[in-house]
Amino acid sequence: MAITRASLVRATTLILLFPILASCGMIEDNEFTRVGFPEPATKEGPGIIELWQGFWIVAIAVGLLVIGLLVFASIKFRRRSDDEVPAQVRYNIPIEILYTVVPLIIVLALFGFTAREQTKLTALTNEYTHVVNVVGFRWSWAFNYVDEGVYGTGTPGVVPTLYLPVDEKVRFELTSPDVLHSFWIPSFLFKMDIVPGAINRFELTPDKEGSFVGKCAELCGQDHARMLFNVKVVSRAEYNQYISGLRAKGQTGMLPPGILPKNETTTNAGAN
Template identity: 60%
Template sequence: MPEPATEEGNRILSLWQGSWLAALIVGVLVWGLLIWAIVAYRRKEGDGMPEQTRYNVPLEILYTVAPLLMILALFYFTQRDQTILTKVDDSSSHSVNVVGWRWSWAFNYEEEGVYDVGTPGEPPVLWLPVDEKVTFELTSPDVIHSFWIPAFLMKMDVVPGRNNKFAVTPNTEGVFMGKCAELCGVDHSRMLFDVKVVTRAEFDAHIADLKERGQIGKLDSGRSEVAGVS
């Protein structure tokens, strides 16, 4: 897993590492018991037919209850963290409407009233101010896509007819890669974008630049809307 670049990322990383640790412990236990049984109860010269047993109630209860408890524990921690991570409230400093379309992305900066849009050949750049919570609203005019920023440790589907949302607080300045994580057609592999986490002053300067270029308003259907194609 990459080093988290958001405040929320540490929770996801802890869940991931905890799940792997639990799997490792179970794996070592199972393989240890398996090897022990193979070695300790291997057939030796002179051994007759081993005693045939039909069932062992305590053992069967153990290997039924133990996996059930492990699954319930994993479900609890996953559901707990998922509820926290997908909760969207009014505490965000600003919001970005992300439009996934074949085969690129458009970013509508809601409060600022400007947008940016890319193409498969010219991936767009999503600008975010550091240490400020942002809410992403994900929409699509065509097929299912998936908005994924690996360094944020967050991914969510972009589904036509639905407004999926999540919020994060970027806490590390830098440029991070983003991509579509849902196979969506012939140019799926070219649905790339960059995320640039900068200071508030740099973010404001970029917004002013978008306004100067006339990229004012909101795009609902991607590049075709810029070109005047319905």
């Protein structure tokens, strides 16, 4: 069955319109512009969204260009009769240089923007007001509120809750006593590995009150799927009330942070 120009145009149109048509039923608020990411719940989140959007713009542009070239070649150079033999082209130096250099520039540009955003996200400052030592262990989590001198913990059967005050920068210090884990709060758009024998640190500022879900994102053994925790971003008054509740329960001091580097400890107190 012969492929006509009209059928090629129709097929190409459907291919190009499919992502748009498929997403029409999923658009809610600005969900479409986030391209599948959750609404960011930290002040650092919008920068990650912008980076993600940039990658999508480049990917769509490259995809449309490639599909357009395929359609163009299929139509212009299609076989028109049984006797016709197309011209044989061995190489074209300028074109080969072009399709080697342009992808290299695109990859280097994407790498540069990613490195810039990663540097900003992982930079440590003296502007934090709280320090939370997150201890990932098989198969749950412990949260040492370093400045307040209290802790909360969970078990595989009891999901722990991490409380954070809204609009206050928090330094997270990740440690483990056993194997590799990964601390991930999807709505914070940030994930960092927890490595025994190391202290991994980062700082974020939650800016939306609410409840969020966290989990381990590193396959760490039999009960990896049960390594869940909740996050509650609350007002300063509610945060203080929660801390007082932990003291009333006798959950004072710090749980062992796990395996630490030689001559290194977790931060004793937040900066003023």
